[in-house]
Amino acid sequence: xxxGMIGKWVLIGCLILVGMLIVGLFFGPFLGGxxxxxxxxxxxxxxxxxGSIVAVGATGEKAAGMTxxxxxxxxxxxxLQALPGTQGIYxxxxxxxxxxxxxxxxxxxxxxxxxxxxxxxxxxxxxxxCLISGLYQAKVCLSGMDIVAKKPEESGKALILPAMVxxxxxxxxxxxxxxIMFAVKI
Amino acid sequence: xxxARMRKVTIFAYEDLGESIFxxxxxxxxxxxxxxxxxxxxxxxxxxxKYDEKLSQLSVIKSYFEQYTSIEKSFxxxxxxxxxxxxxxxxxxVVAGCDVDEVFVTVQKHGKRLKEIDQEIQELxxxxxxxxxxxxxxxxxxxxRPTKTCDMQLAIVPSNSLNxxxxxxxxxxxxxHEVWREHGNSGVWLVALLDQEPSLSxxxxxxxxxxxxLSREIEGYSETxxxxxxxxxxxxxxxxxxxxxxxxxxKDGEMAQDLMGILALIxxxxxxxNLFELxxxxxxxxxxxxxxxYAKAKEIDKLRDGLSIxxxxxxxxxxxxEDEDVPVFLENNVLIRPFEFVTNIYGYxxxxxMDPTPFLAPFFWIFFAMCLGDAIYGIIxxxxxxxxxxxxxxxxxxxxxxxxxxxxxxxxxxxxMGSWFGxxxxxxxxxxxxxxxxxxxxxxxPVNDPITLLVVSLGLGIVHLWVGIIVKMxxxxxxxxxxxxxxxxxxxxxxxxxxxxxxxxxxxxxQSSIPLYIMIVGxxxxxxxxxxxxxxxxxxPISAVGGFYNIVSYFSDTLSYARILALGLASAIIGVVVxxxxxxxxxxxxxxxxxxxxxxxxxxxxxxxxxxxxGSFIHSGRxxxxxxxxxxxxxxxxxxxxxxxxxxxxxxxx
Numbered sequence: 001x002x003x004g005m006i007g008k009w010v011l012i013g014c015l016i017l018v019g020m021l022i023v024g025l026f027f028g029p030f031l032g033g034x035x036x037x038x039x040x041x042x043x044x045x046x047x048x049x050x051g052s053i054v055a056v057g058a059t060g061e062k063a064a065g066m067t068x069x070x071x072x073x074x075x076x077x078x079x080l081q082a083l084p085g086t087q088g089i090y091x092x093x094x095x096x097x098x099x100x101x102x103x104x105x106x107x108x109x110x111x112x113x114x115x116x117x118x119x120x121x122x123x124x125x126x127x128x129x130c131l132i133s134g135l136y137q138a139k140v141c142l143s144g145m146d147i148v149a150k151k152p153e154e155s156g157k158a159l160i161l162p163a164m165v166x167x168x169x170x171x172x173x174x175x176x177x178x179x180i181m182f183a184v185k186i
Numbered sequence: 187x188x189x190a191r192m193r194k195v196t197i198f199a200y201e202d203l204g205e206s207i208f209x210x211x212x213x214x215x216x217x218x219x220x221x222x223x224x225x226x227x228x229x230x231x232x233x234x235x236k237y238d239e240k241l242s243q244l245s246v247i248k249s250y251f252e253q254y255t256s257i258e259k260s261f262x263x264x265x266x267x268x269x270x271x272x273x274x275x276x277x278x279x280v281v282a283g284c285d286v287d288e289v290f291v292t293v294q295k296h297g298k299r300l301k302e303i304d305q306e307i308q309e310l311x312x313x314x315x316x317x318x319x320x321x322x323x324x325x326x327x328x329x330x331r332p333t334k335t336c337d338m339q340l341a342i343v344p345s346n347s348l349n350x351x352x353x354x355x356x357x358x359x360x361x362x363h364e365v366w367r368e369h370g371n372s373g374v375w376l377v378a379l380l381d382q383e384p385s386l387s388x389x390x391x392x393x394x395x396x397x398x399x400l401s402r403e404i405e406g407y408s409e410t411x412x413x414x415x416x417x418x419x420x421x422x423x424x425x426x427x428x429x430x431x432x433x434x435x436x437k438d439g440e441m442a443q444d445l446m447g448i449l450a451l452i453x454x455x456x457x458x459x460n461l462f463e464l465x466x467x468x469x470x471x472x473x474x475x476x477x478x479x480y481a482k483a484k485e486i487d488k489l490r491d492g493l494s495i496x497x498x499x500x501x502x503x504x505x506x507x508e509d510e511d512v513p514v515f516l517e518n519n520v521l522i523r524p525f526e527f528v529t530n531i532y533g534y535x536x537x538x539x540m541d542p543t544p545f546l547a548p549f550f551w552i553f554f555a556m557c558l559g560d561a562i563y564g565i566i567x568x569x570x571x572x573x574x575x576x577x578x579x580x581x582x583x584x585x586x587x588x589x590x591x592x593x594x595x596x597x598x599x600x601x602x603m604g605s606w607f608g609x610x611x612x613x614x615x616x617x618x619x620x621x622x623x624x625x626x627x628x629x630x631x632p633v634n635d636p637i638t639l640l641v642v643s644l645g646l647g648i649v650h651l652w653v654g655i656i657v658k659m660x661x662x663x664x665x666x667x668x669x670x671x672x673x674x675x676x677x678x679x680x681x682x683x684x685x686x687x688x689x690x691x692x693x694x695x696x697q698s699s700i701p702l703y704i705m706i707v708g709x710x711x712x713x714x715x716x717x718x719x720x721x722x723x724x725x726x727p728i729s730a731v732g733g734f735y736n737i738v739s740y741f742s743d744t745l746s747y748a749r750i751l752a753l754g755l756a757s758a759i760i761g762v763v764v765x766x767x768x769x770x771x772x773x774x775x776x777x778x779x780x781x782x783x784x785x786x787x788x789x790x791x792x793x794x795x796x797x798x799x800x801g802s803f804i805h806s807g808r809x810x811x812x813x814x815x816x817x818x819x820x821x822x823x824x825x826x827x828x829x830x831x832x833x834x835x836x837x838x839x840x
Contacts, residue, residue, distance in 0.1 A: 075265035079800055086756075086801055093759050105766070156531030160811060163804045167749065170805070174752040181636065 002058045002142060006135045009054050013047045013131040017124075024120065033116030034102065034109075040120030041098035044176065047127040048091015051134025055084030059141045066149060076148045076155040080141045083162050087134035090173040094126040097180050115186055122179035129172025137165040188541050190515040190826070191483040194507075197493070198500040201475050204468070207496065208461045208829070211477075214492040215828050218513045219479040221467045237459040243290040244452045250293045254435075254442035257449075266578055269837045272450055277838045280447040281454050289441070289448075296434050303431045310420050310427075313403045317417055319366045319373055320400060326411030327400050330375070337386040338377045340365075343395025345372040350393070360389055373398075449835035457832040464829070480506065480513050480826070512537035515826035522547050524588035532811050534823035540664065542819050545657050546810045549650050553809055555595035556643065557753035557802035559632065560605045560761060561624075563795045564596030579837075589799075603639075603754070604628025607791055608761025613769050614783075632751070632758050640751045647747025650809070651740060652682050654817030661818055673715045678736070681708025709734075743813045749805050757798040764790030 020039050028036055063077040098119050103109050111119070144158030195217060199207055211217050257270050272280075320340070330338050345367050366373040374395075378386045390397050400413065407423070408416035469476045481489050486503050493499060506512045514534045516526045518541070525547040535541055558564070571590025575583055600606065604625060611621040632639045655678050662671035684705030690696045716733025717726040768786040772779040815821070831838065 071264070072267060075267065078265075082797065082800060083804070086797065089760065089797065090756065093756055096759065096763055156527075159804055160531060160808060163808045164812075166801075166805075167746070167808075170749045170752045173756070174748055177636065177752070177755060 002139065005054065005058070006139070009050060009135055010132055013050055013128075016046065017043060017127070020120075024117070028113055028116070033111030033113050036113070036116030037098060037102055037111055037119035040116075040123035041095040043120075044091045044098070044123040044127040044130075045095035046091070048094075048130035048134070049088045051091075051131040052085050052088030055087070055134045055138030055141075056081060058138050059084060059145070062142055062145055066145060070149075073148055073152060076152060076158075077145060079159060080144055080148070080162070083141055083159070083166070084134045084137040086166065087130035087137070087169050090126055090169055091130045094123055094173065094176045094180070097177060098123055101180050101184060101186060109186060111186065115184065118184045119180065122176055122184055124176075125172045125179070126169075126176035127172075130169045133165050133169040133172075137162045137169075140165055188517060189535060189537060189539070189823075190517045192480045192506055192512050192515075192537065192826075193483050193486050193503040194505070194510070194512075195477075195479050195481050195486070195489065196502045196504075197477040198474055198502075199477070199496065200498055201470055201473055203496060203499070204465050204470075204475050205461070207477070207493070207499070208465055210492060210495070212457070212461065212829050212831055214489060215830050216485040216489050216492075217477075217479045217481050217829055218826050219464055219477065219829050221464065222469060222478075237455055237462060240286055240455045241452065241459065243286055244448060244455065247286075247289055247293050248445070248448050248452065250297060250438075251442040251445045251448060254439045255445055257445065262574075262578065266580055268578060268580070269833065269835060270446060270449070271579075271837045271839050272446060274838055274840050277450050277454075277836075280450045284444075284447055284451060286451060292441070296438055300431060300434055303427050303434075307424055307427050310424050313407075314417065314420055314424075316398075316403050317400065317413055317420075319368060320413045321417055323365050323373075323375065323413050325375065327404055327408075327413065328411040332380065335380055336377050337380050338375070339386055339390065339397045340373065340375055340400065341390045341393075341395045341397045342371055342373055343390065343393040345370050347393040347395070348372060348374070360386070446836065450838075453832050453835050453838075456834055460832055479829075481828075482515060482826070506537070510537075511824055513826035514823035516541050516543060518543055521591075524584045524591055525550060527584040527588050528807055528810060530825075531807060532815060532819075533821040534825050535819065535821055536823045538665075539820055539823070540657065540661055542657070542810075542815065545653060546814060549646070549653075549814070550806050550810060551592060551595045552599075552646065553750055553806035554592040554802050555599035556639075556646075556750045557805060558592075558596045558757055558795075558798055559599045559603050559754045560607065560757060560795075561597050561600030562607045562610075563757075563791075563799070564593045564598075564600055566795060567593030567596060567799065569593075581837075601627040602629050603632050603758070604630075605632075605758055605761065607787070608758065608763075608765045610761075610765050610787075613765040632754050633762065636751060636755060639754060640748060643747045643750035643754075644744055646750070647744045647809075647813070648682065648686065650747070650814055651743055651817065652679065654814045655679055655682075658818035673711060673718070677708055677711030677715050677733075678740075679708075680704060681712055682740070684708045746813055747809065749809075753798065753801055753805055756801070757794060760794045760798070761791065764794060 020043055024031075024036050024039060059081040063074075063081045066077060067074045099105070101119065102111065140162040141158075144161055147158040148155050197207070211219070259268075262268075323340075330340060332338060348362070348364065360376060360378045362374045362376045364372050364374050376386055376389065378389065384392065387397065404411065404413065404416035407419040465475075469478075481503070490501055493501060514537050516529065516534070518526060522544050525543050528546060528550055529535075529541070529543045555564070558567075568590050571586050571593060574580075574586050575590075580586065601624075604627070606624045611618075611624040615621050630638055630642075655675050659671045659675035659679060662668075662675060684701055684703075684707070687696060687701030688705045691698060691701050712733045713730035717730040720726050720729040764787065767790070768783045771782045771786060775782065
C-alpha cells in the first residue's frame with residue numbers, strides 16, 4: 001500500500017517545486033530576490049518535511065500495529081520509526097542556513113534577483129534528496145520491522161539497512177550547506 | 187582481544203543418564219551443544235506431546251490471567267527488555283506446587299460459565315425490554331386468547347390512531363383498553379366478537395399496529411401468567427447471575443495473582459522442551475549416548491568439575507578440526523568489549539578470522555563523537571550510561587557502556603569544536619567566565635569553517651581505510667601467505683600515504699621529494715600485483731594498469747566520510763537554533779519570558795541529543811560495515827551460545 005503512495009508524494013513534491021519555479025520565472029522581477037530566496041528556503045523545509053511526514057506516518061502505523069501484537073518490541077521499533085524523520089530536520093537546517101545567509105536575524109539584507117535565484121537553487125539538492133530518500137527509507141524501515149518481528153535479536157541489522165538510503169539525504173544536505181555557505185555571493 | 191580459543195568436547199555416557207546430564211550442562215552454562223539432524227525417534231514422541239500440551243495449556247491460562255492482572259513494566263523496561271525477577275527458591279516452589287491441569291480445567295470452566303452467564307443475561311434483558319411496558323396489565327397472559335364468542339389480543343399501535351376508533355372503525359363490536367403509552371405508541375388490549383367483519387386482526391392492521399404475544403417472554407418465569415410476576419422473577423434471576431459472575435471474577439482475580447508462577451512454569455516447560463529437543467538430536471546407541479559440542483578452552487576444567495558427579499562418563503576434549511563450524515566467542519578487555527556490540531550487529535567473525543572489534547573501536551569512538559560533537563551532550567550520555575547501569579539490571583550492558591564511552595569522546599570533540607549545548611555560552615553567558623572557559627578549548631568552528639572539518643573527516647576516512655587494508659594484510663600473513671600479503675595489500679599500504687603526501691607536496695605544504703619515491707614504490711608494487719597472476723604475457727601490462735582500478739572505489743569510500751561533517755553540522759546547527767529560539771522568547775514575552783527559557787532549552791536539546799545520537803550511532807556503524815569491513819572482514823561465524831536455562835518470561839535469580 002505504501003509503495004503506491006511513494007510515487008504520488010514524489011509527484012506532489014515535484015509539482016510544488018515546479019510551481020515555485022514558474023512563479024519565480026514569471027513574477028520574480030516583481031517579487032524581488034528576497035522572495036525567491038525565501039521560496040528556496042521554504043521548499044527545503046517543506047519537501048524534506050513531506051518526505052519525513054509521510055515516511056514517519058507509514059512506519060509509525062506499522063510500528064503501532066506490531067506493538068499491539070507484542071508490546072515488548074516497542075523499544076526496537078521506535079528507532080526504526082524515527083529514522084526517516086531526519087530528512088525533515090535536514091530540510092529545516094538548510095532553510096535555517098538560508099535565513100542566516102540572508103541575515104534574517106539581524107535586519108534582513110536586500111537581495112538582488114540574481115542572489116535570490118542563487119539561494120533558491122542552493123536549497124534544491126537537499127529539498128529533493130530529502131523528499132525522495134525519506135519516502136524510500138520508510139520502505140526499507142517497514143521491511144526492517146519484519147526483521148524485528150521474526151528475529152528480534154537481529155534488530156541491529158534492521159537499523160543499518162535504512163541508513164544506506166539516508167546517505168543520499170546527507171549528501172544532499174551537505175551539498176546545499178556548502179552551496180549556501182560558499183557558493184552564494186551575498 | 188580476539189576470538190576465544192575453543193575445544194571440541196565429546197561426552198560419552200549411559201543413555202539413561204541423558205536427562206540428568208543435560209540438566210547439569212544447562213546449569214553449568216559452558217557447553218555449546220551441536221545439534222544434529224534428528225533420526226527416527228518414535229520412541230520419544232509421546233513425551234514431546236506432553237510438553238507441547240502443557241505449554242499450550244499454560245498459554246491459555248496466561249492469556250486468561252492477563253485479562254485480570256499484568257506484570258508491572260516501567261517505561262525503561264520497554265527498551266531494556268528487562269524481565270520480572272523471581273528467586274530460585276520461589277521458582278522451585280512454583281514448579282513443584284502448581285498443578286497445571288487443575289488450573290487449566292478451572293480456567294476453562296470459568297471462561298465457559300462467564301460466557302454462558304453473559305448470554306443468559308443478554309437474553310433476559312431482551313425479555314425485560316419487551317415485557318416492562320406491560321407491567322400494569324392485570325390479565326394473566328395465558329387468558330388472552332380467543333374464547334367461545336370473543337377474540338382477544340394485545341397489540342402495539344400508534345397512539346394517535348386510537349382517535350380514529352369510532353370514526354372509521356365501528357366501536358360497536360370492538361372494545362379496547364390502553365395499557366401504556368410511550369414514544370407515540372400505545373399498548374392496547376383489544377376484545378371483539380368472533381364472526382364479525384372486520385376481524386380483530388384486520389382492526390389491528392387498520393390501526394397500523396402489530397399484535398404481540400407475550401407468552402414466550404414470560405415462559406418459565408411466571409406461574410400465574412402475570413407480567414408483573416414474570417418481571418420480578420427475571421430480575422431476581424439476573425441478580426443471581428450477576429452475583430455468580432462477581433464471584434467467578436473475584437476468584438479469577440485471586441487466581442490471576444499467580445501470573446508470575448504461570449510465566450515461570452512456561453519457562454520451565456520451554457526449558458524441558460529445549461533439553462528434550464537436544465536429547466532427541468543426540469546420537470545414541472541402545473545403551474550409550476554421545477553429546478558433542480564446544481566449550482571455551484578456559485572453561486574445560488569447569489566443565490569437567492561439573493560433570494565429575496557422574497562416575498560412568500567419558501569426556502574427551504580436543505582441538506577443533508580445520509573445516510568445522512566452530513562457534514565464536516569474542517573476548518576483549520574492558521575498554522574494547524562494549525564495541526563488540528557494533529561488531530555483533532554485522533555478525534560474528536569466522537573462528538579462524540581476526541576479531542575486528544579492536545580495530546574498529548577507536549574509529550567508532552571518534553566518528554560518533556564528531557557526528558554528535560557537543561560537550562554537554564557527551565556529559566549527559568556518560569552520566570545517563572552510569573546511572574542506567576547502576577539502577578537497571580541488564581543482561582547485556584554493552585550498548586549502554588558503549589554510549590558511556592562515546593559520551594567521553596563526545597565531550598572532547600564538543601570542547602574542541604566549542605560546542606556546549608550549541609552556542610549556549612555565547613548566547614546567554616556572553617562575556618562571563620563561562621564563555622571564556624568554554625572558548626579556551628575551541629580550535630575548530632564547524633558552523634563557520636566547515637571546510638576544515640570536511641578535510642579532517644576525509645582525512646580520518648583515509649586513515650580508516652588504510653588501517654582496513656593493513657588489517658587485511660595482517661590477516662593474510664596470519665594465514666601464512668606472507669608474500670601475497672605484502673604484494674597485494676602491502677602495495678596499497680605504501681601507495682596511499684605516498685600519494686597523499688605527494689599531493690600535499692605538490693600543494694607546497696611539504697618541501698620534500700621523498701613522498702614521490704614512496705608513491706612510486708607503491709605504484710610499482712600495485713602493477714606487479716596486478717600483473718603477476720595474468721598468464722598471458724601480452725595482457726600483463728593491461729592487468730598491471732588495471733591494478734589501479736581499486737583507487738576508484740577507495741576514492742568513493744573516502745567521500746562517504748563527508749557524512750561526519752554533515753551530521754556534525756546538523757547537530758551543531760540545531761543546537762544553535764534551539765538557543766536562538768530560547769533567546770528570542772525573552773524579548774517576545776516581556777517580563778516573564780525567562781520562565782520559558784529553561785523549558786525550551788531542555789526540550790530542544792534533549793530532542794537534538796536523542797535524534798542525533800541515533801543518527802551518529804547508525805552512521806558511525808555504517809562506516810565500519812560498508813567502508814571498513816569490506817576491506818578485510820568476512821564474518822558469518824556462528825555465535826557461541828552455551829546451553830542455558832530458557833529465560834523467556836522471567837529472570838530467575840539466586
